[in-house]
Amino acid sequence: MNPLDQLIELSPYPVIFAPGEELVFDVFGFAGFMVNSNTVAGYLSPGPPRTKKMYIKMNVNISKSAQISTLAHEIGHALCSVNNCKCQEDDHKILAEHHANMFCLKYLLKTKQAEPIKAYINLIERQASFKAFDSRFVRAKEAAKKIMKLKLWEKCKKFVEEK
Numbered sequence: 001m002n003p004l005d006q007l008i009e010l011s012p013y014p015v016i017f018a019p020g021e022e023l024v025f026d027v028f029g030f031a032g033f034m035v036n037s038n039t040v041a042g043y044l045s046p047g048p049p050r051t052k053k054m055y056i057k058m059n060v061n062i063s064k065s066a067q068i069s070t071l072a073h074e075i076g077h078a079l080c081s082v083n084n085c086k087c088q089e090d091d092h093k094i095l096a097e098h099h100a101n102m103f104c105l106k107y108l109l110k111t112k113q114a115e116p117i118k119a120y121i122n123l124i125e126r127q128a129s130f131k132a133f134d135s136r137f138v139r140a141k142e143a144a145k146k147i148m149k150l151k152l153w154e155k156c157k158k159f160v161e162e163k
């Protein structure tokens with residue numbers, strides 16, 4: 001099975017693929033996984049009551065590696081949501097990002113996917129140096145700084161260096 005299908009199977013919610021413009025439009029008003037200000041790589045839909053059925057929406061116009069790492073990140077959020085993780089409370093939004101980042105890197109390392117790990121390391125490093133104005137970017141930045149302190153981060157860097 002290809003890595004994207006494997007992830008789709010792991011997702012507790014349906015995964016929808018759509019053109020990037022559609023995601024930029026959707027995300028206006030709620031958090032999505034931003035690559036930069038005009039690209040949203042993917043997002044987990046807001047929970048009830050705004051939408052009855054939750055889903056993950058993915059941008060088809062980004063690279064395969066970026067799709068894999070983004071989907072792994074969003075599934076991390078989805079699993080926290082179905083498990084009622086404490087990060088789901090409103091005042092734990094940085095923790096929610098941290099959990100999604102951790103799930104993503106653990107999964108990619110376990111399944112030995114060097115290219116997606118490389119893409120993700122790049123993204124996290126960029127997020128850590130964000131000049132953040134908007135609360136979404138502040139959250140991403142704080143979560144990025146947090147994951148970069150973990151052993152998991154070192155392991156991922158070592159893994160891609162050896163590739």
Ligand SMILES: [Zn+2]
Nearest residue numbers: 080085087099
């Ligand atoms: Zn969580």
Ligand SMILES: [Zn+2]
Nearest residue numbers: 033077097100
């Ligand atoms: Zn996230």
